[in-house]
Amino acid sequence: MTSAVKAEEYFYATTLDKEGDESVWTPVQWEPAQRLAIRQLMLGHTAKADEYNVIEVEAPSVNGSVKIPIAVLKIGEQRVVQSNLEFPEGPVTFKLVEGSGPVIITGLQAPPDTxxxxxxxxxxxxxxxxxxxxxxxxxxxxxxxxxxxxxxxxxxxxxxxxx
CATH class of the missing domain: 1.20.5 (Single alpha-helices involved in coiled-coils or other helix-helix interfaces)
Incomplete structure (x- = not known):
């Protein structure tokens, strides 16, 4: 007999702190399946003033995988991006394709029906x-x-x- 783990909502956060740095979110194999909801991307307090930080996401889509920039951050121009991105399945890879960060990505990991x-x-x-x-x-x-x-x-x- 197998025991089922009750799926709940969990805070999600990751930090990208150098060009080329990446973080991969893989859903926990619970029932029901997990989704990732990104709510904010922000520059850390030690980010360089004259530097653009470009965050790209790679995620599954209907036609395979898609790579797209989701935020461009620079001190003095835009330090925080409020987001309503949701990824119903994984893996989802966040990559700092330009800049040295740190860029903090926060959100929620939860079952789709929460x-x-x-x-x-x-x-x-x-x-x-x-x-x-x-x-x-x-x-x-x-x-x-x-x-x-x-x-x-x-x-x-x-x-x-x-x-």
């Missing part, structure tokens, strides 16, 4: 709610200012010194 997508959507919605609250607050402040300023200010009376 609430990871819902959690990500809820995070986005929370950000939108904060914006709405700020907009409502601005509207209220405008309304208060309008209330304080009379629409028709009283006219000044003419003073005459002529008797």
């Amino acid at each position: 609430s990871a997508d819902e959690a990500y959507a809820m995070d986005e919605m929370a950000g939108e709610e904060e914006l709405v609250d700020e907009e409502e607050l601005l509207d209220e402040e405008d309304y208060i200012e309008e209330e304080q300023e009379p629409e028709n200010p009283p006219k000044r009376q003419k003073l005459s010194n002529n008797k």
Whole structure:
């Protein structure tokens, strides 16, 4: 009799720290199968200022394997990329094709039927709610200012010194 391991969500992170460095994600052989969701790619604090860091991914696709750059990072231009990339199967290879990094890649390893997508959507919605609250607050402040300023200010009376 075999025992089944309960598949759960796990934090995923890897660091690429020199040109040509690569990291391979291979799904754990659990039931259900695992997927990888990449949420952020960022330069580490020791990255060189005048250097582009290009991160490429190689992943399975319908027509075999695909290689494509997923981020170009440079201090002073773009230090972080928020991502919503998902890889339903592996292996997935991340490679620093230009630059010396360090580039930190973070995400989530989870079964396809978990609430990871819902959690990500809820995070986005929370950000939108904060914006709405700020907009409502601005509207209220405008309304208060309008209330304080009379629409028709009283006219000044003419003073005459002529008797």
